[in-house]
Every structure is written in structure tokens, then in C-alpha cells.
Amino acid sequence: MTGQLVELKQEFEWLNEINAQSLQSALKNLDTAYKNFFRTKEGFPRYKSKRDNFQSYQCPQHVKLDFEKARLYLPKFKEGIKIILRREFTGTIKTVTISRTPTNKYFASILVDDHKPLPDKLPIKEETAVGIDVGIKTFATLSDGRKIENLKFSDKSLHRLKWMQRKFKRKKKGSNRRKRWQRKIAKVHERISNQRSDYLHKVSDAITKQYNTVCIEDLKIKNMVKNKHLARSISDAGWGMFGTYLKYKCEWRGKNLIEIGTFEPSSKTCSVCGGKNADLQLSDREWECTQCGAKLDRDLNAAINIKEFALNKTGWAVTEEDTELADTGLGVEVSSAFQMGCS
């Protein structure tokens, strides 16, 4: 990898401004991305440009933080960078990821090993488990009957965004006015994404506090992205982000997360008698089971089934297999990660 770097540095002089560990870390990420692509045949690594709106880089070594002076010391920044600390921490810094948002805000996410073991997993029990069905109309339906509405941020701001984009296109390329509009648009996008992640944090917090076992579907978004319009709704819904939050919050709180495959027919099976309804359409919000006559709400029925499938999969009681399942969350040694703003 070092040889590769030497060659690259000759070709692109600006790479010399950056410390070697960060460059190696970028190459390593790229290597992992390619390996994943060749293994799974999906997610070909995206080309990253120096001019991309969103930029980030990692510093795996030689990072120091002075809490009193509120300064972060990175390689090639000897004077340190003044920062706004979100909160203090103890432990060893593992990596620091510096990112810049499209509106030119800089963030440093610090991954810390606090050397405290994660709490032991609570036992998997039916009465403290919940199944979650995610959807477009309703963001999530819980097997206890609660429905969590989808916050359609983009729809709310869509009109304004479209108008802004139209105006933006009419501005002369390279002009200051055009740049100003680009920043304005980026600001709206950033606000939307902040609101969405705030919301998903609140929802995932509440669920992982209340329940000891969380059952969800493995959300293979690619299955649904075929419909252009649907794709928009799905990316708005932020399912992937939701799944990630649930996973690591379960780890932190000693809760269990069980994923089931999407191939398991959670919507088409009656949660009362187990009868199948092969004719069920995506537009059917309610249906009646032809075998037992139960009137079913599509999403609630799915949530109950997801819970049932997941619990059956683990055999309800804690076995060795469960412990393995429980261990498939995020890196075990990493106990706290957070963000702070830089000024």
C-alpha cells in the first residue's frame, strides 16, 4: 500500500499536504469497498472528488485532545484546532473522522474505547420483545399496536426546493449568484437530514429503552428501489439509518436485536391462524383472512409476524446460538462514539 501512495503522491501533488496515516486509511477503506463489491456483487465504490460537497477523512493515529483549551491536535495541525466540545469522555481515542458538510461546517467524530465491557445481554422473552414493521405510509408499526408516523420532511420542503433549483439553474455558471444559491440549497438539504436523524434517534431511543428484544426485518432496500417514486419515499424514510441506530443502542443497553430475512412472508401470513394470502397487493391496507375470518391491519399483522418469526428463530430461550446472534451488532470494543463541532 505504501508503494501505491508514493506513486499517487507523484501524480497528485496536493496529497503531500495530508498526513500519511490518513491517506493509508483512505486506501484501506477503498480496498474494503472493492472487496465487499467483489464478494457481494453490489455497491461498486463511488468515485470521490476533491470538489464533492461532502468531504471527510480519518486520522487513525497521533491525535490529541486538550479538554481545558478545547483544542484538537491532528497531524499537520501543530497549533491545534479550536473546537466546541459536545461532551467530555475518558478512554483511548481510536480514530477521528473529520467531515465537512455542504454548508461548510466541520465536524470531528471521535471513536473512543472506554475499556468498559458492554453490558450482558438480557434474556430473550416473549413479553419484553417487540416486532417492528417499517413502511412508507406509516414509518414503523410496532407489534404492540403503536404506529410511528413518518415525518415527510422532504415533501414539506419539496416545493421550496424545486423552486430554488429552478432559480439555481438559470444562474450563470461560475457566477457568485450561482454559488450563493448552491449554498442555500445545501442548507435546506442539511436541515432536512438533521431533522430526520434527530427524529430517528428519538424513536430508536424509546424502543431500545422500553423493550429488551427488538425484532426487525433485514431491510434490503434494493428490492424496493425499482419504483422511482417509491425510492424517494424510502430514502426519506431513512430505514437504513434507523436499523443502524437500533443495532448499536441495543448493544449499549444489553438488549437483543434479531433480524429476519425479507423473504419470510411477514405481510401475507395471518398472524392469528398462520393462513397464507398469496393475493395480497401492496395497496391492500386491510384484509380479511379467508381461513379464520380475522380482520387484519396490514402493518400490525406484519409487525406481529416479524416478532413471532424472530422469536421462533432463536427458540425463545437464550441458547448459544442467541449469544452469537446478539454478537453480530457493531464492534464490541467500541463503547462510545459521539460528535462535536469545530469552529
Ligand SMILES: [Zn+2]
Ligand atoms: Zn387467519
